[in-house]
Amino acid sequence: xxxxxxTDLSFSYLQDTPVLKDVNLEIEKGEWxxxxxxxxxxxxxxxxxxxxxxxxxxxxxxxxxxxxxxETVYDVRKKIGIVFQNPDNQFVGVTVEDDIAFGMENxxxxxxxxxxxxxxxxxxxxxxxxxxxxxxxxxGGQKQRVxxxxxxxxxxxxxxxxxxxxxxxxxxxxxVMKSISELNEKHTIIIVxxxxxxxxxxxxxxxxxxxxxxxxxxxxxxYPF
Ligand code: ADP
Ligand code: MG
Numbered sequence: 001x002x003x004x005x006x007t008d009l010s011f012s013y014l015q016d017t018p019v020l021k022d023v024n025l026e027i028e029k030g031e032w033x034x035x036x037x038x039x040x041x042x043x044x045x046x047x048x049x050x051x052x053x054x055x056x057x058x059x060x061x062x063x064x065x066x067x068x069x070x071e072t073v074y075d076v077r078k079k080i081g082i083v084f085q086n087p088d089n090q091f092v093g094v095t096v097e098d099d100i101a102f103g104m105e106n107x108x109x110x111x112x113x114x115x116x117x118x119x120x121x122x123x124x125x126x127x128x129x130x131x132x133x134x135x136x137x138x139x140g141g142q143k144q145r146v147x148x149x150x151x152x153x154x155x156x157x158x159x160x161x162x163x164x165x166x167x168x169x170x171x172x173x174x175x176v177m178k179s180i181s182e183l184n185e186k187h188t189i190i191i192v193x194x195x196x197x198x199x200x201x202x203x204x205x206x207x208x209x210x211x212x213x214x215x216x217x218x219x220x221x222x223y224p225f
Contacts, residue, residue: 001065002026003158003188004050009059011045019045020211022059029157032184032201034193037208043192044084046208047162051080064157078107081156083164086140087147096122096138096146097131103154114153121149124179126172140167148176152183159183162192173198196223 006025012018020042027033035043048054050061052073061068063076081103084090093099100118109117122128125145130138135146144167151159161180165173173195180189181201193199199219207215207222215222 001029003029003031003064004190005060005062006050007060007062009046009049009061010057011042011049011054012057013045018211020049023211023213025206025213027188027190029188030184030186031203032181032189032191034191034199034202034205035208036193036199036205041208042211043208044162045211047082047084047160047190047192050160051077051082079156080158080160081151081154082160082162083144083147083151085163085166087143087164090147090150091135091143093135095131096127096133096135099135099146100131100150100153103150107154107156117153117155118149121153121179122146124152125149125176141169141172144168145172145176148179152179156187158188158190160190160192163194164191165198166194170195170197177201199223 004027006023009020009023010018011020037043045054049056052068064079066072066076068076091099093102097118100122101114104114104117122131125148127142127145127149135143144164148164165176168176177198199205205217205219205222206213
């Protein structure tokens with residue numbers, strides 16, 4: 001059974017301006033999927049629909065056997081961690097540590113496990129010395145690293161990174177990608193990618209254009225040289 005199944009999904013913000021047009025998509029458990037596409041092609045809209053931040057005009061989203069509706073949205077969200085490009089509005093804590101803990105608190109992790117994970121993932125994203133600092137003092141790239149640590153620590157079945165590494169230099173990005181790929185054995189990962197170099201290890205690449213998937217394939221199928 002696929003962990004995410006999307007059938008004939010359509011969405012528009014404004015009448016007569018469709019942003020997603022009959023998108024069909026099946027993602028298997030444990031897959032690493034990269035989504036590529038120009039600005040405005042509908043990638044973030046798709047991410048928001050999958051976690052129920054937006055409501056589809058038409059079509060169906062099934063996550064791990066649960067059909068997404070107003071009634072099931074909180075059950076679906078327990079299975080998905082998401083990091084957006086601009087994590088500012090994901091920050092609620094007084095310290096970096098609070099922010100890494102936030103998602104785990106929602107999932108009711110034990111205090112001890114939380115502290116262990118904060119330590120582990122802050123180290124993985126190279127932010128350990130910032131744990132007691134105020135999040136608003138951080139640079140854009142540091143904020144992205146904190147947001148990523150918080151989501152990795154939640155250990156959800158599905159993780160979506162929506163251009164979540166866009167403010168990182170390529171060396172830091174590679175490090176973060178390495179942590180992500182270590183997780184990939186058990187988790188399903190969807191990355192809205194912005195650098196081709198991050199695509200090599202994924203199972204499948206989806207190319208978006210104007211709200212439609214126009215190409216699907218592996219890295220070597222789509223970049224055969
Ligand atoms: P991507 O993530 O691929 O850059 P988005 O999903 O953010 O694309 O946007 C797809 C289209 O929807 C764009 O044309 C964008 O301008 C439009 N759009 C995004 N958010 C809104 C909104 N809140 N209201 C109206 N239009 C929006
Ligand atoms: Mg986007």
